[in-house]
Amino acid sequence: MTLAILVNGHAPADLGHAIAANDRGLHYGDGVFETALLIDGQVRFLDDHLKRLRESCERLSIRPPDPATLAAEITRVTGALHSGVLKIIITRGAGTRGYRPAHDVEATRIVALYAAPESPSSSGITLRWCDTRLGRNARLAGVKHLNRLEQVLAQAEWQDASIDDGLMLDTEGELVCATAGNVFIVREGALATPDLRFCGVRGIMRTRVLRAAAQLRIPASEEPLWPHDVEIADEVFLTNAIRGIRQVVALGSLQWSHGPVVERLKAAMEL
Amino acid sequence: MTLAILVNGHAPADLGHAIAANDRGLHYGDGVFETALLIDGQVRFLDDHLKRLRESCERLSIRPPDPATLAAEITRVTGALHSGVLKIIITRGAGTRGYRPAHDVEATRIVALYAAPESPSSSGITLRWCDTRLGRNARLAGVKHLNRLEQVLAQAEWQDASIDDGLMLDTEGELVCATAGNVFIVREGALATPDLRFCGVRGIMRTRVLRAAAQLRIPASEEPLWPHDVEIADEVFLTNAIRGIRQVVALGSLQWSHGPVVERLKAAMEL
Numbered sequence: 001m002t003l004a005i006l007v008n009g010h011a012p013a014d015l016g017h018a019i020a021a022n023d024r025g026l027h028y029g030d031g032v033f034e035t036a037l038l039i040d041g042q043v044r045f046l047d048d049h050l051k052r053l054r055e056s057c058e059r060l061s062i063r064p065p066d067p068a069t070l071a072a073e074i075t076r077v078t079g080a081l082h083s084g085v086l087k088i089i090i091t092r093g094a095g096t097r098g099y100r101p102a103h104d105v106e107a108t109r110i111v112a113l114y115a116a117p118e119s120p121s122s123s124g125i126t127l128r129w130c131d132t133r134l135g136r137n138a139r140l141a142g143v144k145h146l147n148r149l150e151q152v153l154a155q156a157e158w159q160d161a162s163i164d165d166g167l168m169l170d171t172e173g174e175l176v177c178a179t180a181g182n183v184f185i186v187r188e189g190a191l192a193t194p195d196l197r198f199c200g201v202r203g204i205m206r207t208r209v210l211r212a213a214a215q216l217r218i219p220a221s222e223e224p225l226w227p228h229d230v231e232i233a234d235e236v237f238l239t240n241a242i243r244g245i246r247q248v249v250a251l252g253s254l255q256w257s258h259g260p261v262v263e264r265l266k267a268a269m270e271l
Numbered sequence: 272m273t274l275a276i277l278v279n280g281h282a283p284a285d286l287g288h289a290i291a292a293n294d295r296g297l298h299y300g301d302g303v304f305e306t307a308l309l310i311d312g313q314v315r316f317l318d319d320h321l322k323r324l325r326e327s328c329e330r331l332s333i334r335p336p337d338p339a340t341l342a343a344e345i346t347r348v349t350g351a352l353h354s355g356v357l358k359i360i361i362t363r364g365a366g367t368r369g370y371r372p373a374h375d376v377e378a379t380r381i382v383a384l385y386a387a388p389e390s391p392s393s394s395g396i397t398l399r400w401c402d403t404r405l406g407r408n409a410r411l412a413g414v415k416h417l418n419r420l421e422q423v424l425a426q427a428e429w430q431d432a433s434i435d436d437g438l439m440l441d442t443e444g445e446l447v448c449a450t451a452g453n454v455f456i457v458r459e460g461a462l463a464t465p466d467l468r469f470c471g472v473r474g475i476m477r478t479r480v481l482r483a484a485a486q487l488r489i490p491a492s493e494e495p496l497w498p499h500d501v502e503i504a505d506e507v508f509l510t511n512a513i514r515g516i517r518q519v520v521a522l523g524s525l526q527w528s529h530g531p532v533v534e535r536l537k538a539a540m541e542l
Contacts, residue, residue, distance in 0.1 A: 002293065014288070015291060016291045019288070019289070019291070021278065021283060026294065026296045027360070033298075098451070099422040099426040100423075101427050136442055137421065138442075145420055146299065146300055146420075147300050148300060148301070148370060149417075152295075152299050152370045152372060156332060171408055
């Protein structure tokens, strides 16, 4: 449910008629986005999200929004609310027909607040392997852009409500991420997560976990991982800015119970 | 310039506020499109475009639009006009937050008419090689979907107005297409075009050219091609539904002059 939305600073009179017919976000997925958690009236990791949004814009040569304007709009949509999901979309703007971006176009800013998600289960989550693969393209790797058909098709693969998310491989069979989050494994007390050199999103919570691991002196690496690495892992968990850290307890015929490293990270990060 | 537009059958009062804030086309590029040429008051190859649109929807499990409704809307936007570019976008519709598609959502139909493009130069076109690569994903190969960031970034590579288009390779270096069209080469009197098994759009004009070649008894194949195949080609040409067949006369330091096979095809197809 959309609780509040501003499009270029204006609250649309009608949510069904809010976006320009020629917006490049609609025509080409030509834009980037962020989703952040509003909790206790504060946007968690807001500075991290705004920094990544700027970097994403730079990667695609989209003019980043004015920081003060964007900050004011975030304050307006979160208002007096205590919890929810903040979504910011920046598209390259409205334009004429054709792929070529014009240089004099103002980016489109969409700042929206949605209802808070259900609280995550503390007992751990169940995953599946997705059939849909991720194409490799280093030019777009790491960026939270609006070309998300692969994730849509992956989530469409299952309807079973007992499955919380699916792990995705790239077209060469390398492990990349979950459909809506990054993935970590624990092996002999050390963390590892896919290096995302070809695809996937460099998640805010992923970066926070790597930082927390360094502070806790837990060895951690970003490296190429394969399904076999998951199969022999001592612990597996997903990260995402909204749901935090979620321990995986089942994946096909695999099962995991106690996750001491996951628990240490969650405690240290107060998640 | 937008001459006319219908969104789900309604002419928006304000083009700047025409699309729902939660449309999945905007959020994920979750949709497909067609661009066709209106010429002499008729949409050229309309049946081909409508057939591919249905097939594209099926590939992504998007509910295809009702044929009679869509046909009526095309008639309304083309109206009494003689020329222009018809663009049809079908998105999976407006939805709640999250990648997972709901099953009870109506697809969004956008039917728009834009001003006609400039007449193509009959003297041939000049290309460049694009640095931006195309990611490989057989799941999406051939489909004219809305995830088009790679094409946007490729066209952003040059501003030189003397360059008409750029050739794109996939991430493994295989030739795929131009940023806005398919590519053919001629070798010893035979046609060849990339087979698009990993990426690229299966163009309407590409299919028409292959059919015309068969009728003219010109050998033609869809196969893996590489930059070297272009470099040693006797003729090179691009196809696209709007601009037809365009002979390439220059690509970097390469030059081509007379194109007898191109000319035979254009004459036979009345382009």
